Amino acid sequence: MLSADFVIATAVGYVGLLFVLAYFGDRQARRNKRSFLHSPAVYTLSISVYCTSWTFYGAVGNAARSGLEFLTIYLGPTLVFVGWWFLLRRLVRISHMQRITSVADLLSSRFGKSNRLAVLVTCIAVVGIAPYIALQLKAVTSSIQAVAGSSEFGQGALRGIDDVGLAFGVAAGMALFTILFGTRHVDAKEQHHGVVAAIAFEAVVKLTALVAVGVFVVFVGGGLEAIFVEAAAKGVAIDAHDTFDARWMTTLALSVAAIVCLPRQFQVTVVENSDENHLRVASWAFPAYMLAMSLFILPIAVFGLSRMPAGSNPDMFALTVPLAFNQNGLALLAFIGGFSSATSMIILESIALSIMVSNHIVMPLVLRFGADRTDRKEGVTRLLLMARRFSILLILTLGFFYFFFTRDSDALAPIGLISFTAIAQFFPAVIAALFWRDASRKAATAAIAIGFVFWVWCSFLPSFTSVSLDIAWLLLHGPFGVPWLRPEAMFGLEGFDPLTHAVFWSLSSNILVLVLGSLLTTQSALERLQANVFLDVFRRGSTRVESIALGSATANDLFFVAERVLGQQRAAALFEAEELDIGRGEGAQEPTSAFIGRLERELAGSIGAASAHVMLSKVVSGSEVSLEEVMQMAGETRQVIEYSQELERTSTELRSTARQLEAANAQLRELDSQKDEFLSQVSHEVRTPMTSIRSFSEILLDDQELEANKRQRFVATIHQESLRLTRLLDEILDLSALERGERNWEDGIVDPDAALQRAITVSEALLRQRKVAVQWGPRATSAAVLGDEDRLCQVFINLIVNAVKYNTASVPVLLVSSLSGGGRFRIDIADNGPGIALEDRAIIFEKFARGRRGGADQTGAGLGLAISRQIVARMGGTLELVPGPLSGACFRVTLPLNAVQ
Amino acid sequence: MPSGSKLRGGMLLLTVLGALLMMPPLAYVFDQDLVHFGVPQVVFYLFALWLVLIVGTAVLAHKAGPDDIAASGEADR
Numbered sequence: 001m002l003s004a005d006f007v008i009a010t011a012v013g014y015v016g017l018l019f020v021l022a023y024f025g026d027r028q029a030r031r032n033k034r035s036f037l038h039s040p041a042v043y044t045l046s047i048s049v050y051c052t053s054w055t056f057y058g059a060v061g062n063a064a065r066s067g068l069e070f071l072t073i074y075l076g077p078t079l080v081f082v083g084w085w086f087l088l089r090r091l092v093r094i095s096h097m098q099r100i101t102s103v104a105d106l107l108s109s110r111f112g113k114s115n116r117l118a119v120l121v122t123c124i125a126v127v128g129i130a131p132y133i134a135l136q137l138k139a140v141t142s143s144i145q146a147v148a149g150s151s152e153f154g155q156g157a158l159r160g161i162d163d164v165g166l167a168f169g170v171a172a173g174m175a176l177f178t179i180l181f182g183t184r185h186v187d188a189k190e191q192h193h194g195v196v197a198a199i200a201f202e203a204v205v206k207l208t209a210l211v212a213v214g215v216f217v218v219f220v221g222g223g224l225e226a227i228f229v230e231a232a233a234k235g236v237a238i239d240a241h242d243t244f245d246a247r248w249m250t251t252l253a254l255s256v257a258a259i260v261c262l263p264r265q266f267q268v269t270v271v272e273n274s275d276e277n278h279l280r281v282a283s284w285a286f287p288a289y290m291l292a293m294s295l296f297i298l299p300i301a302v303f304g305l306s307r308m309p310a311g312s313n314p315d316m317f318a319l320t321v322p323l324a325f326n327q328n329g330l331a332l333l334a335f336i337g338g339f340s341s342a343t344s345m346i347i348l349e350s351i352a353l354s355i356m357v358s359n360h361i362v363m364p365l366v367l368r369f370g371a372d373r374t375d376r377k378e379g380v381t382r383l384l385l386m387a388r389r390f391s392i393l394l395i396l397t398l399g400f401f402y403f404f405f406t407r408d409s410d411a412l413a414p415i416g417l418i419s420f421t422a423i424a425q426f427f428p429a430v431i432a433a434l435f436w437r438d439a440s441r442k443a444a445t446a447a448i449a450i451g452f453v454f455w456v457w458c459s460f461l462p463s464f465t466s467v468s469l470d471i472a473w474l475l476l477h478g479p480f481g482v483p484w485l486r487p488e489a490m491f492g493l494e495g496f497d498p499l500t501h502a503v504f505w506s507l508s509s510n511i512l513v514l515v516l517g518s519l520l521t522t523q524s525a526l527e528r529l530q531a532n533v534f535l536d537v538f539r540r541g542s543t544r545v546e547s548i549a550l551g552s553a554t555a556n557d558l559f560f561v562a563e564r565v566l567g568q569q570r571a572a573a574l575f576e577a578e579e580l581d582i583g584r585g586e587g588a589q590e591p592t593s594a595f596i597g598r599l600e601r602e603l604a605g606s607i608g609a610a611s612a613h614v615m616l617s618k619v620v621s622g623s624e625v626s627l628e629e630v631m632q633m634a635g636e637t638r639q640v641i642e643y644s645q646e647l648e649r650t651s652t653e654l655r656s657t658a659r660q661l662e663a664a665n666a667q668l669r670e671l672d673s674q675k676d677e678f679l680s681q682v683s684h685e686v687r688t689p690m691t692s693i694r695s696f697s698e699i700l701l702d703d704q705e706l707e708a709n710k711r712q713r714f715v716a717t718i719h720q721e722s723l724r725l726t727r728l729l730d731e732i733l734d735l736s737a738l739e740r741g742e743r744n745w746e747d748g749i750v751d752p753d754a755a756l757q758r759a760i761t762v763s764e765a766l767l768r769q770r771k772v773a774v775q776w777g778p779r780a781t782s783a784a785v786l787g788d789e790d791r792l793c794q795v796f797i798n799l800i801v802n803a804v805k806y807n808t809a810s811v812p813v814l815l816v817s818s819l820s821g822g823g824r825f826r827i828d829i830a831d832n833g834p835g836i837a838l839e840d841r842a843i844i845f846e847k848f849a850r851g852r853r854g855g856a857d858q859t860g861a862g863l864g865l866a867i868s869r870q871i872v873a874r875m876g877g878t879l880e881l882v883p884g885p886l887s888g889a890c891f892r893v894t895l896p897l898n899a900v901q
Numbered sequence: 902m903p904s905g906s907k908l909r910g911g912m913l914l915l916t917v918l919g920a921l922l923m924m925p926p927l928a929y930v931f932d933q934d935l936v937h938f939g940v941p942q943v944v945f946y947l948f949a950l951w952l953v954l955i956v957g958t959a960v961l962a963h964k965a966g967p968d969d970i971a972a973s974g975e976a977d978r
Contacts, residue, residue: 068943068944068947071947075923075947075951078919078951078954078955079916079919079920079923079954081958082912082915082916082919082954082957082958083912083913083915083916084958084962085909085912085965086912086913086916224938224939224940225938225939225940226939227939228938228939228940229939232939243928243932243943244924244925244928244929244932248924248925249924249925252923252924280962280963280965281962283958283959283962284955284956284958284959284962287951287954287955287958288955291948291951291952291955295948298940298944
C-alpha cells in the first residue's frame with residue numbers, strides 16, 4: 001500500500017534528482033560544446049515536453065469519453081514535423097539569425113520591431129496558458145489524491161487538506177523549483193542546457209512509465225484482443241463511430257498551431273535548437289515518440305472502463321489500475337511518470353512565458369521610466385532575472401486561480417483545448433510573418449486582438465459556468481438578453497460543438513482581419529526591411545540588410561549599453577573581436593554599421609528585438625531618420641538604375657538605326673556607280689553612230705563633186721545610223737520609264753498563248769528570211785493572265801528575234817511551248833543555236849550586255865532583255881534562262897494566272 | 902541519389918497526402934464498421950498511417966543528407 005506521505009516524499013526526491021541533473025547538465029554543456037547534451041536525441045526528447053499530464057492522464061480519459069479524438073492532438077504535430085522542411089526549418093533559421101527569444105519576439109521582430117505587438121502577444125499567452133497550467137496542477141493533485149484515497153491509512157499528512165490546498169502546495173513548490181532552475185543567469189541566446197537535460201530525462205521517465213502500465217494492462221487482461229472482447233461483452237467500447245466530424249478537424253488544426261506557437265514548444269524547438277541538423281532527426285523521432293506514447297492509451301482506457309468500478313475517474317486509470325491490482329511499485333512509477341510530464345511542462349512553460357514578460361513588458365517600461373536604474377553595471381541583468389522570477393510567480397498564480405475557479409469540471413482534455421484555442425490565434429500571424437511579404441503590423445495586431453476577443457467570449461468565459469450563475473445565464477440568454485451574442489451560439493450559429501464554434505469564429509475573424517488589413521494598410525520602412533530579412537532568409541547574401549539601417553555612434557556609448565545588458569565580460573569580448581578601443585575619447589575608431597547591427601542582434605538575444613532596438617536608438621544618432629533616408633536612397637538608386645536602363649535601350653535603338661542608314665548609304669553608292677556606268681555606256685553607244693554620221697556628213701559637205709551613187713550611199717548610211725540612234729534613245733526612254741513605273745500601262749485580261757501566236761505572226765517575215773522552222777511543243781490555250789497584251793507581245797518578239805538573230809545553225813529551229821498549272825503560266829522559247837557562254841549567263845539581263853556570240857551582225861543596243869525582264873516583272877512574273885531541250889539557249893517566261901478566272 | 906528539389910517535392914507530397922488521409926472524405930474510405938482482433942479497423946488505419954509518415958520522413962530526411970542545411974544559423978557570427 002502506498003501512503004500519501006511516501007508519494008510526496010518520492011516526488012520531492014525526484015525533483016531533487018532533476019535539480020542535480022540540471023546543475024551538472026549545465027556545467028557539462030558549458031564545458032564541452034560537443035557533449036551528449038548537444039545531440040539530436042536530447043533535442044528530440046526535449047521537444048516531447050509537448051506530452052504533458054494531459055497526455056499521461058488526460059488522453060486515457062479522453063479516449064474513454066470520446067473515442068479516438070485524443071489522437072488528433074498527436075497527429076497534428078506529426079504533420080508539422082513531417083513537413084519540417086517548409087515551416088520549422090525556416091523558423092529555426094530566422095530565429096538563429098535574428099536571435100529570436102520567443103513567439104512574441106518573432107512577431108514583434110518581423111512586424112517592424114513593434115513593442116505593442118509583443119506586449120499583446122505576451123499578455124494573450126500569459127492569460128491563455130493559465131488553463132493549461134491549471135490542468136497540470138489538477139492532474140498532479142488528482143494523482144496524489146488517487147494514491148492517498150486508495151487506502152484508509154494512506155491520507156497521512158494530507159488528512160484535512162482539500163484539493164485546493166494541495167494544488168496550492170503543488171503550485172508553490174513548482175514556482176520555487178522553476179525559479180531555482182530557470183532564472184539563475186541570463187543567456188545570450190536564452191538557451192538553458194541544464195533545464196533541457198532535465199526535460200529530456202523526464203521525457204524518458206514518462207514514456208517508460210506509460211509503456212510499463214500499458215504492458216501490465218495487456219498482460220493482466222490476457223492480450224490485446226481479450227481486453228477488447230471482454231469490454232465489448234460488458235457493453236463497453238471505444239466510440240469509433242463518427243470519428244471524422246467537425247471536432248476532429250478542429251482539434252487537428254488546433255494541435256498543428258499549438259506545436260508551433262505554444263511558448264514552451266517554441267522555446268525547445270526553435271530557441272534551444274543549437275544545430276539545424278537536429279531537426280532532421282526530430283522530424284521523424286518526435287512523431288515516433290508520440291506514437292509510442294499513444295500506443296497503450298486505448299488498451300488502458302478500455303481495460304479501465306471494463307474492470308474499474310463505475311464512476312471511477314477515467315483520467316486516473318493509468319494510476320488506479322495498477323493500484324487496483326496491488327502493484328504498488330508500478331503505481332509509484334506511474335505517479336512519477338505523470339508527475340514528470342506535469343513538472344516538465346510547468347517548468348518550461350513558465351520559463352518561456354517569464355522571458356516574454358520580462359523582455360516585452362518589464363524591459364520597455366524600465367527603458368521608458370527607470371533609466372537611472374539601468375545605468376549601474378550589471379543592473380539590467382539583475383533586473384531581468386528579478387522580472388523573470390516575478391513573472392514565474394505570476395504565471396503559476398494565474399494557473400492556480402484558474403484551477404480554483406474551475407475545480408468542479410472533471411475532465412482534463414477540454415481544459416487544455418481552451419489554451420490551445422488561445423495560442424492558435426498567433427498561428428495565422430506566424431505563417432504570414434514567414435511567407436507573406438505584405439503582411440503588416442497593424443493588421444497582425446488587429447487580427448490577434450480580435451481572435452483573442454472571440455476566444456475570451458466563446459471559449460474562456462464559458463469554462464466558468466460552474467462558478468458563476470451569471471455566466472450560466474449569459475450562456476443561455478446572451479448579454480442583456482441579446483440571443484445572437486450568446487457565447488456558444490454567436491450570430492445564431494447553433495448546434496455546433498462549443499470548441500468547434502469558438503475555434504471557427506476566433507480563427508476565421510483572425511485570418512480575415514489579417515488578410516484584409518494587410519491589403520488595406522501600408523508598411524513602415526522598418527517593417528518592409530524586416531519582411532525582406534524574414535522572407536529572403538534562404539537567399540544568399542541577403543542577411544546583412546539591417547546593418548545599413550543604423551546610423552553611427554561612438555564605441556564608448558555602445559560599450560556602455562552592451563556592458564549593462566550583456567555583462568562586462570561578454571561585452572568586452574564582443575568589442576575586442578571587432579578591435580575597437582574603448583575609452584580613447586576623440587579620434588577613436590568609429591564602429592561600423594555592420595557591428596552596430598550585430599550588437600543589436602546580440603542584445604535582442606537577451607532583451608528581445610523591440611527593446612534592443614529602442615536601447616540602441618538612444619545612443620545611435622538619428623537611426624530612425626537614417627532608416628527613412630536609406631529607404632529613400634534605395635528608391636533613388638532604383639530610379640537611377642531604371643534611367644540608365646532606359647538610356648541603354650535608347651542607345652541600342654540608335655545603333656540599329658545607324659546600321660540601317662549605313663546599309664542604305666551603301667545601296668545609294670552602288671546605285672550611283674550603276675548610274676555612272678549606265679551613262680558611260682549610253683555615251684559610248686551614242687558616240688559610235690554619231691561618229692559615223694559626222695564623218696559621212698563632213699565628206700558630203702567638203703567634197704561637192706562626189707559621184708551621185710556614192711553620195712546616195714553615204715546619205716543612206718547617215719539615215720540608217722540616225723535611225724539606230726533614235727531606236728537606242730527610244731529604248732533607253734522606254735527602260736527608264738518602265739523602271740520608274742511611269743509609262744502608259746493598260747492592265748487587262750490577256751491570253752498569253754494568243755500573244756505568243758501574234759508575236760510569231762509578226763516575226764513571220766524574219767523567220768522566213770532566215771529559213772527558221774518553228775516547232776510547237778505542248779500548248780496551253782485560253783489561259784488568262786493580268787497585264788498589257790502589247791507589252792507581253794513585245795517581250796515574245798524580242799525573245800524570238802534574239803533566237804533567230806544569233807542562230808548560226810545550218811538548219812535553224814525554234815521550239816516554242818506553253819504550259820499552265822499550279823496557278824502559273826509558263827512559256828519556253830528555245831533554239832538550236834550556239835547557246836550562251838557560261839560567263840555571260842549571269843549578265844545577259846543587264847543593260848547593254850550583248851553577249852559575245854552576236855559578232856558584227858548585231859544591231860541592238862543590248863537593252864532588249866533588260867526591258868523584257870522589266871515588263872515581265874511588272875506583270876508579277878519572271879524571265880529567266882533555263883537549260884533547254886535543244887542545244888541552244890532557252891528563255892522561260894513564267895506568269896501568275898489571273899486568280900479571278 | 903535524387904536531386905534536392907525532388908526530395909523537397911517528396912516531402913511536400915508526404916505532408917499533404919498525410920493531412921488529406923487523416924481528414925474526411927478520404928478517411929471515410931477506411932472508416933468501415935469492421936473489427937479486427939477486437940479493435941475497430943479505423944484504429945489500425947490511423948496508427949498505420951502514422952507509422953508510414955514516420956518512416957517516410959525518416960527516409961527522406963536521411964536521403965537529403967546533412968549538407969543541405971549545414972550552413973546553420975551560426976553563419977552570421
